[in-house]
Amino acid sequence: DQQVKQNSPSLSVQEGRISILNCDYTNSMFDYFLWYKKYPAEGPTFLISISSIKDKNEDGRFTVFLNKSAKHLSLHIVPSQPGDSAVYFCAASRAGNQFYFGTGTSLTVIP
Amino acid sequence: GAGVSQTPSNKVTEKGKYVELRCDPISGHTALYWYRQSLGQGPEFLIYFQGTGAADDSGLPNDRFFAVRPEGSVSTLKIQRTERGDSAVYLCASSLYGPSSYNEQFFGPGTRLTVL
Numbered sequence: 340d341q342q343v344k345q346n347s348p349s350l351s352v353q354e355g356r357i358s359i360l361n362c363d364y365t366n367s368m369f370d371y372f373l374w375y376k377k378y379p380a381e382g383p384t385f386l387i388s389i390s391s392i393k394d395k396n397e398d399g400r401f402t403v404f405l406n407k408s409a410k411h412l413s414l415h416i417v418p419s420q421p422g423d424s425a426v427y428f429c430a431a432s433r434a435g436n437q438f439y440f441g442t443g444t445s446l447t448v449i450p
Numbered sequence: 451g452a453g454v455s456q457t458p459s460n461k462v463t464e465k466g467k468y469v470e471l472r473c474d475p476i477s478g479h480t481a482l483y484w485y486r487q488s489l490g491q492g493p494e495f496l497i498y499f500q501g502t503g504a505a506d507d508s509g510l511p512n513d514r515f516f517a518v519r520p521e522g523s524v525s526t527l528k529i530q531r532t533e534r535g536d537s538a539v540y541l542c543a544s545s546l547y548g549p550s551s552y553n554e555q556f557f558g559p560g561t562r563l564t565v566l
Contacts, residue, residue: 343492375557382454382541382557383493428492437506438555440485440492 342366343431345441353449358416360444362429365410369431373438374403374414377426386427387414419448452476454558456542462564463532471527471561475544482525483555484517485541493541499525500548532565539563 344363352358360374370391375383389396389403389412396403402415416423426445430438455474463469475482481500485493495509499519507517514532519525529536539562543555 345492373554380559382543382559384557385554388554430492437483437495437498437509438493440494442490442492 340365341442342369343429343439343441345429345444347444348442349445349447351447351449352419354421355418358414358419358423358446358448360414360416360427360429360446362412362414362441363410364412364431364439366431366433366439367407367410368433369439370434371432372403372405372412373430373432374401375428375430375440377428377443383428416446419446421448421450424448454542454544454556456540456558456561458561459559460562460564462566464566465532465534467532467565469529469532469563471529471540471563473525473527473542473544473558475523475525475542476556477523479544479546479556480522481545481548481555482519483543483545484525484527485543487539487541487560489538496527505548529563532563534565537563537565 373388374386376386377383387401405412426443428443430440432438457472483498484496487493497507497517502522514530516528539560541560543557545553545555
């Protein structure tokens with residue numbers, strides 16, 4: 340049973356515009372959420388996280404929003420750059436224990 | 451500093467054979483994790499070590515899979531009697547503290563296992 344879902348397998352955005360990647364989860368006990376970025380032939384690299392006591396966390400061009408009532412989080416990248424083209428995974432955990440990953444969204448930023 | 455390294459980067463084996471996959475975590479990291487990523491899927495948790503002991507092995511799919519971390523650093527994932535369904539990228543990650551500390555996991559590049 341997939342507890343973390345990314346329903347958009349791919350997304351294309353023009354350079355300079357906003358990229359919005361979405362993630363839904365089913366387990367209301369999850370209290371820590373992360374986004375990882377993955378380039379081909381490399382392992383995922385941590386991008387940004389948010390705990391359930393917050394609804395927003397911002398780091399430069401990257402902002403993660405958490406809507407606990409909807410069990411939904413999103414990653415906003417603005418402005419998008421060609422180097423942002425990668426696969427993005429969201430992950431969730433309860434009390435920092437094992438992470439459950441979504442299936443990923445492949446982002447392409449078109450120059 | 452060096453990140454998490456995994457060897458080999460690619461492994462091709464025949465059905466029924468035994469394989470070992472190695473992970474070198476970041477020096478000083480106490481926690482080590484193994485994940486499996488099948489095609490089109492996200493990483494799936496297999497096992498987590500805190501120091502030398504397996505603190506959570508609930509993700510291992512069956513008893514053909516086993517992992518060790520005898521000195522609390524390098525870890526080896528062992529798969530017996532490999533099956534074609536074991537083909538995947540096996541990812542290793544490490545973190546400074548255990549997972550209950552909400553700390554970032556650093557991933558290695560993975561080992562791509564292909565079972566013919």
